[in-house]
Amino acid sequence: MSTTRHRPAVDADELRRRVRELLDAHPPATTDRLDFLRARFDAGLAWVHYPAGLGGLDAPRSLQAVVDAELEAAGAPDNDPRRIGIGLGMAAPTILGFGTDEQRQRLLRPLWTGEEVWCQLFSEPGAGSDLAALATRAVRDGDDWVVDGQKVWTSSAHLARWAILIARTDPDQPKHRGISYFICDMTDPGVEVRPLRQITGEAEFNEVFLTGVRIPDSRRLGEIGEGWRVAQTTLMNERVAIGGGRVPREGGMIGLVADTWRQRPELRTHDLHQRLLGLWVESEAARLAGERLRQQLAVGQPGPEGSAMKLAFARLNQQISALEVELLGEEGLLYDDWTLRRPELVDFTGREAGYRYLRAKGNSIEGGTSEVLLNIIAERVLGLPPEPRTDKDLPWKDLPR
Ligand SMILES: Cc1cc2nc3c(=O)[nH]c(=O)nc-3n(C[C@H](O)[C@H](O)[C@H](O)COP(=O)(O)OP(=O)(O)OC[C@H]3O[C@@H](n4cnc5c(N)ncnc54)[C@H](O)[C@@H]3O)c2cc1C
Numbered sequence: 411m412s413t414t415r416h417r418p419a420v421d422a423d424e425l426r427r428r429v430r431e432l433l434d435a436h437p438p439a440t441t442d443r444l445d446f447l448r449a450r451f452d453a454g455l456a457w458v459h460y461p462a463g464l465g466g467l468d469a470p471r472s473l474q475a476v477v478d479a480e481l482e483a484a485g486a487p488d489n490d491p492r493r494i495g496i497g498l499g500m501a502a503p504t505i506l507g508f509g510t511d512e513q514r515q516r517l518l519r520p521l522w523t524g525e526e527v528w529c530q531l532f533s534e535p536g537a538g539s540d541l542a543a544l545a546t547r548a549v550r551d552g553d554d555w556v557v558d559g560q561k562v563w564t565s566s567a568h569l570a571r572w573a574i575l576i577a578r579t580d581p582d583q584p585k586h587r588g589i590s591y592f593i594c595d596m597t598d599p600g601v602e603v604r605p606l607r608q609i610t611g612e613a614e615f616n617e618v619f620l621t622g623v624r625i626p627d628s629r630r631l632g633e634i635g636e637g638w639r640v641a642q643t644t645l646m647n648e649r650v651a652i653g654g655g656r657v658p659r660e661g662g663m664i665g666l667v668a669d670t671w672r673q674r675p676e677l678r679t680h681d682l683h684q685r686l687l688g689l690w691v692e693s694e695a696a697r698l699a700g701e702r703l704r705q706q707l708a709v710g711q712p713g714p715e716g717s718a719m720k721l722a723f724a725r726l727n728q729q730i731s732a733l734e735v736e737l738l739g740e741e742g743l744l745y746d747d748w749t750l751r752r753p754e755l756v757d758f759t760g761r762e763a764g765y766r767y768l769r770a771k772g773n774s775i776e777g778g779t780s781e782v783l784l785n786i787i788a789e790r791v792l793g794l795p796p797e798p799r800t801d802k803d804l805p806w807k808d809l810p811r
Contacts, residue, residue, distance in 0.1 A: 420458070420469040422476045428453060428467075429480040438486040447489055447523040450481075456489075456522045460506065464518050471707055475656075489524045492755040496566060497521040497528035499651025501574050504591075504644045508632040513593070517572070529570035530648075531561040531594060531618055532641070536811060538563075539782045541576075542585040542638060543809065546620060548577035548592065555579070555592065555630070557600075557623040563776075567603045567616040568752055570596045574644060575625075576637045581807040588806055589637035593629040600624075605752065610768045612751045645778065649716035652723065652777045656704065657697055663730040663758060663766065664693040670737060677737050686737075689730050696722045714790040717783040724773035724780055727758070731767040738763055 420428075436449045450456055451465045455477050460466025481488075491498055498521070505517055520526040537544040546559025557577055567573070573594040580588030594601070600623035605613035632640035660668055671678065671686055699722070703715055735742035745764040758766055774780040788794040801809055 420467045420473070422473055425455070425458065425467075425469065425473055425476050426480060428455060429477055429484075433481075433484050433486070438484060443487045444523060444525065446487055448519070450486075451519050451522055455481075457502075460518075464506070464514055465522050472705065489522060490755075492757070494521070494524045494527055495651055495755075496530050496574075497524075497526070497572075500530060500644045500648045501528040501572070503647045504574060504631060504640060505593075507643050508591070508640050510628075513629070513631070517593070521572075526571040527566055527569045529564050529567045529573045529596070530644070531564055531567075531573040531575040531620075532644075533563045534560060535562050539779055541641070542589065543806075543811075544576060544578060544589065545811070546575075546577040547581075548579050548590060548625070550579070550627075551624075553627050554624045555590075555627060557592070557594070557620045557625055559620050561618040561620070563606070563615050564603075564618045565615045565776075566754075567596065567618050568605065568613075569754060572596060573618075574631075576641050578806065579634055579637075582805050583635065584803050585801065585806045585809065586638045587635055589641070590634050591631045591637035591640040592625050593631060594620075594623065594625055595629075598623055598625075609771055610765060611745075612753055614753055614756065646713065646716055648777045649720040649783070650703065650707070652720050652773070656700070659694065659697065660690070661697075662693070663727055663734075663770075664690055666759060666763075666766075667730055667734045667737065670734065674737075677739070682733065682737055685733055689726065689733060692722075693726055693730070696726060714786050717778065717786045718791070720777060721780055721783045721787070724770075727766075727770040727773045731763070731770045734763045735767045742767070 432450060432453045432455060436446050438446060441449075454462055454465065454467035456465035458466050458469040458474050458477055459471035461468055489498075502518060502521055505514055505521075509517070517526075521528060532541060532544075534544050534546060544559075546557065546561065548555040548557045555577075557575070559577065561575075564573075573596055575592045575594040576589050577592060578588055579590040582588065596603070600621045602619040602621070603616045604619070606615050606617055607613050608615065667686060668690065671683075696719070700719055703719055706713075706715065742763045744762065745768075746762060756769060758769065778786075785797060789796045
């Protein structure tokens with residue numbers, strides 16, 4: 411993707427004109443939701459920075475806010491981004507960056523409209539932070555790859571039509587080199603999804619067993635053996651997707667605690683007040699840093715800065731939700747339902763304080779643990795000496811497991 415733009419092809423006025431055209435042709439009040447979303451994609455108003463013909467208009471990314479605001483004001487439906495975050499935030503930029511024209515044409519539209527949900531088959535029981543150690547094998551057989559292995563912690567696998575998958579195609583190469591990147595059809599024979607119950611009592615994620623799954627070579631993303639490089643695009647975007655969402659001032663978790671503070675004077679103590687003020691200021695600093703990150707994104711791909719955002723997001727979510735539970739006292743411990751639910755999205759603001767407190771625990775693990783993100787920042791932002799890596803040149807098959 412180009413990092414310099416001399417003159418935007420489409421400016422804010424032009425986008426407003428196109429939005430009006432879309433609304434005239436498909437009035438939200440009388441148009442089926444999915445029909446509206448498809449028409450919005452076809453008009454290039456889905457993600458304006460994407461290429462024309464793929465839901466965008468090659469416009470600066472920062473102008474997306476103009477489109478979103480106009481459509482919201484007109485009461486138009488959105489694509490429920492929290493439900494399809496893996497597709498939007500991780501699969502789509504990877505398909506755009508490495509997919510063939512055919513893959514982009516087939517996959518991006520139903521991904522954006524939410525007709526096809528995506529999941530991420532990366533982590534394994536023996537490969538999380540050290541993801542490149544993964545053991546799922548893909549063996550070439552004619553025009554297909556035959557995949558065998560086990561993935562774990564796979565969010566939304568039970569809802570997904572497609573998965574982004576990394577698997578080992580050459581065990582003789584060092585661990586980062588013998589990996590390839592595939593698109594796996596979750597409805598294919600040999601894909602088995604089992605729920606994993608988490609601390610909230612719900613099963614938002616799964617373990618996924620892959621047994622003799624046949625993936626046509628036409629569903630490979632990037633070159634054979636280049637999967638690690640392709641996966642970096644996914645992982646960089648994942649951190650931004652988790653930690654870099656746009657929130658209004660005093661929005662998100664801090665807004666909920668601030669509201670409780672204002673409305674319930676009987677709960678207040680001096681100590682809690684000091685902590686609330688500190689977290690309010692930090693949330694605002696994180697929000698503004700997020701705005702700056704989005705400006706950088708408008709002219710290029712996310713870099714290690716996304717790791718810093720995700721790190722701050724995880725710490726703040728955990729501290730704010732803990733403060734909220736403390737503030738609410740016994741009430742904060744109430745939890746509505748311990749039956750095994752299979753939620754379609756992570757809902758930080760629509761649920762109770764107990765849910766927020768429990769679910770926030772996972773924020774410092776998912777999408778790269780906070781310890782690993784600190785390593786990335788140390789090496790790639792601060793330029794500190796890297797961790798010793800003694801296994802990086804050894805063939806994967808010779809690594810102790
Ligand atoms: C809510 C949730 C959703 C998830 N969804 C998905 C998903 O959809 N798809 C998917 O593929 N994965 C998913 N994951 C998995 C997630 O990416 C991994 O859990 C994560 O990468 C950590 O790997 P691990 O669990 O194997 O822990 P490990 O890598 O075993 O880490 C254990 C501990 O060791 C520390 N550690 C490890 N290496 C280092 C190091 N070099 N330096 C310092 N400390 C280190 C870690 O920080 C951690 O505290 C999800 C996880 C959660 C919690």
